[in-house]
Amino acid sequence: MAINIKNQIFTLHTKNSTYQMKVDEQNMLIHTYYGNRTDDTDCSYLIRMADRGFSGNIPGTDRERVYSLDFLPQEFPVYGDGDYRVDCLKADLGSGVQDGIFFFDSYQVRDGKYNIPGLPAFFSSEKSEGKTLEIVLKDAVEEVYVHLLYGVFEELDIITRAAVVENRTEGDIQISRIMSACLDLGMGKYDLIHFYGKHAGERQMERNSLPHGITELRSTRGTSSHQHNPFVILADKDTTESTGECYSASFLYSGGFHAQAEVDQFNQTRLVIGIDDYDFSWKLKKGESFSTPEVCLTYSADGFSKLSQTLHQAIVSNLIRSCWKDRVRPILVNNWEATYFDFNKDNLIAIAKEAAELNLDMLVLDDGWFGKRDDDFSGLGDWFVNEKKLCGTLSELVKEVHDMGLSFGLWFEPEMISEDSDLYRAHPDWALVIPGRQPIRSRSQLVLDMSREDVTDYLTERICDIVEKADIQYIKWDMNRSLMAAYSAKLPRDRQGELRHRYVLGLYKVLEAVTQRFPELLLEGCSGGGGRFDAGMLYYCPQIWCSDNTDAIERLRIQYGTSFGYPMSSVSAHVSVCPNHQNHRVTPFKTRGICAMQGTFGYELDLSKMTDEEKKMAGEQIAFFKEHGRLFQFGDYYRLTSPFENRDYTVWEYAAQDGSEACMSVVYTDMYANAASEIVKWKGLDPKKVYQMQLDGEDAGNFSGAALMHAGILLPLPEQNYDAFQIYLKAE
CATH class of the missing domain: 3.20.20.70 (Aldolase class I)
Structure with missing residues (x-):
């Protein structure tokens, strides 16, 4: 089952991942796990309750002093609930002060994927219908509700999130900040991979170790911008293209955005992403609601290539609506x-x-x-x-x-x-x-x-x-x-x-x-x-x-x-x-x-x-x-070298998912006298098949998939500045 619920523990399963949250004894919705697929075991045993100095306690917990949202992993942290970390919602609910504490109210599960009127979102299809979990939170005092929407695509291996704020009070409320999703990853040292740039130089990949404090990326330009992209990755220190854990958040929005990653006093990492709040406010009158844009969450235990391929396939199959989505584009x-x-x-x-x-x-x-x-x-x-x-x-x-x-x-x-x-x-x-x-x-x-x-x-x-x-x-x-x-x-x-x-x-x-x-x-x-x-x-x-x-x-x-x-x-x-x-x-x-x-x-x-x-x-x-x-x-795409790490040549590959064909492209960005031999290994081939190789259209021999993937091939040598080659494989 893609969505399992037991004793107010909500466990979401995709093909290769599990996402879990629960309603705790204080009726708060806390996050317990996101990672490699597991079972429905309550993972809150990983949370240690303790008296944390200068961490406030919500009403009813102040005598024991061990319960504070300042260190607990949350699904939707709100400004004013005692959590001093980056939050998802900041609003004046009617008192003139921005605050709120939202407790669990109800939930429902629906077949099919939710939609967001007027905004882009992943959709159900015959191959990947998706399921919806809606969890409703309510403020402790005011008749203000937050509907947390989770779309689970088990086969696509993605989870989507969005939020809806609903005003059932008799007056107006004023929202000054609303993020679409929060991801609390607990203890661990993560790298942030993001994609900065400029006009004529977009999406330059940069990988940095997250320091303590807040690291933020944003566009205040009214568009997603050349300068920063609303797609970020959190990865283990040793994650590579083919090994290691990584998480991505893709924000489905074409305006300004704000992404913040915070490593707190207890070495826990939190990521929030949503609409840029630099110059944002939204008045909700009685009976009105506000829907956030959607975020797509993806997890990989097998490095960046798997993460990207999962996203590529999900976007083509269940986000792009055009009839051109699976057609070869006109030249x-x-x-x-x-x-x-x-x-x-x-x-x-x-x-x-x-x-x-x-x-x-x-x-x-x-x-x-x-x-x-x-x-x-x-x-x-x-x-x-x-x-x-x-x-x-x-x-x-x-x-x-x-x-x-x-x-x-x-x-x-x-x-x-x-x-x-x-x-x-x-x-x-x-x-x-x-x-x-x-x-x-x-x-x-x-x-x-x-x-x-x-x-x-x-x-x-x-x-x-x-x-x-x-x-x-x-x-x-x-x-x-x-x-x-x-x-x-x-x-x-x-x-x-x-x-x-x-x-x-x-x-x-x-x-x-x-x-x-x-x-x-x-x-x-x-x-x-x-x-x-x-x-x-x-x-x-x-x-x-x-x-x-x-x-x-x-x-x-x-x-x-x-x-x-x-x-x-x-x-x-x-x-x-x-x-x-x-x-x-x-x-x-x-x-x-x-x-x-x-x-x-x-x-x-x-x-x-x-x-x-x-x-x-x-x-x-x-x-x-x-x-x-x-x-x-539409083939699986592999980044075989990085142009940021290898200044001599860049290599990428497309491989058919059935292993029937593949093509490697090599572009030299420098050249040397008495050059060393360079070997690159293929990806995504069938090890049992034999492939006929062509180098720039000329026959270059027959090789097994196993040899090409494990031993690799010698790259051809450049004969001029910025020389390039295409190596095509066809299974016999």
Whole structure:
């Protein structure tokens, strides 16, 4: 059974993990265990009660002094309950002071997975239905309830969490902080693995030993951000890719977030994660409730590879809703780095003709096709086709491209507005600008107030109208700035703290409307590259532009970090021109193709200006990817080396889950005279099978799976700077 309950002990089982909590003698819900799968034994025997100096006692326990929430592991710690560690809820329940003590009230178990209205969440499917445990807590004094939601997917090996605060009092309550989940891991020394970054350098993996005190990661930018990612891992000191225990928390939210890991005075580790509370408040009137975004918890006893593969499979099967979730994505060419704003119908058609000859699948028209948009100072918000620039209607251009056998995609940046636009002149109050103050601009643009229904209605109408009339198959949904000094003309003064969350809800509302209207439409998320690469966006967009940095060598680190928490089928990656437009590096065309095949694979250059040799190589890349696309996008992914630890080469592998085929990619980042031999071992093969090996398409012999996994192979030596190789295996 996925959920077992006995004597108010709640034990949740997945295929390889057990999560347990109980209602103790004081009617508090405490956490007792999360780790490798065990039985239903009450694990609270691991908790030692003692008089802890300066640790407060809840009412009724102050004479013995051995009961304090300041050291007990909790499921949902609340500010004011005597626990001085980081908490999940901080609210004024009506007294004017932020406090509360929440006791167990009731529970229920339901078949199927709960949903959260207006927010992304894992869902039930025929293969993985899931079960729901709902535990209700009630404040000791006020009629305020917290509903803790647990989704258990036994076969997927994940547990999801969310919380709902319900106000049944006669007045208002004010929430100033609400996290989605708390994970108390007890005694033990853990490393925190997180993924920091910047624009054009996202998700750089960093591993640090947790010190005593609070370590926090957050985005205050209104998006999940380039700077920090809402996915974190806690791991034992000796955990590697293939051995050791680790836990991950993935926050399904595309706005600001806050993750805190605290090692307390008794060497216990607590992790909380939720909506960023930097500028957050939420008023709940009588009868209203507030739902948090969801967190996905994953555990592995077999290192990081197993953790990532579990998440990859769960996200593809039960989070991404698009019909594209299990389809090999179209190989596209995007015109942005080929033309930027300086394009016309003739050069777009020239690129499309080359794309058709190379057997690509799609042409994507990026920024500049609408309004007065010849640079990034004007036009945003005016989602009407610039027919003068296109020398005709968009529908005519799309038809001409369709007639070549290509699909057509289009770039949008719906959440933004230019001051030099018809939309701003008509509706200046639609921009997030503080009255009487000069706005903070970024990329010379302002942000639309997505909390307003008239704004979301306008965007939905304009996007759907263009997609339908022009017959568009793909949208790249961009967002090229962060929120700052945001003010909504629609919200009252005492509710401005709700704006950022309402903004995200408005975004999701438009995405929901567009995807429901056009279920076959392929959406690609983007925010200046990977500034909004989170599990929440994957609910609507099965792929996300990984980074505005298209340099193959820098992408090694970016895509390596991304792979820990997100499936490679979601990682949009393209071959771009050299010298690279971001860092001016020159890399071989072959290497750029191999790095792009680590993700969805496409091109971002002027195909009509490629040399004959480049066209030949591009044709070979496209043919190889079309033959093995399912392996690259849905095979088990293995990080065989780390670009942060190995500065000489980076190696990764895709292996079919049935052991029928595998492909190893090798990219050299340095080279030496009289170089040493390097051996790398394969993963995920069938030891009993014999594999035929091809090195860059040439026969390289037959080897047993056992030999390849246990003895390994010699890596080929580089012959030029940034050389790369693909080694393909096919079982006989």
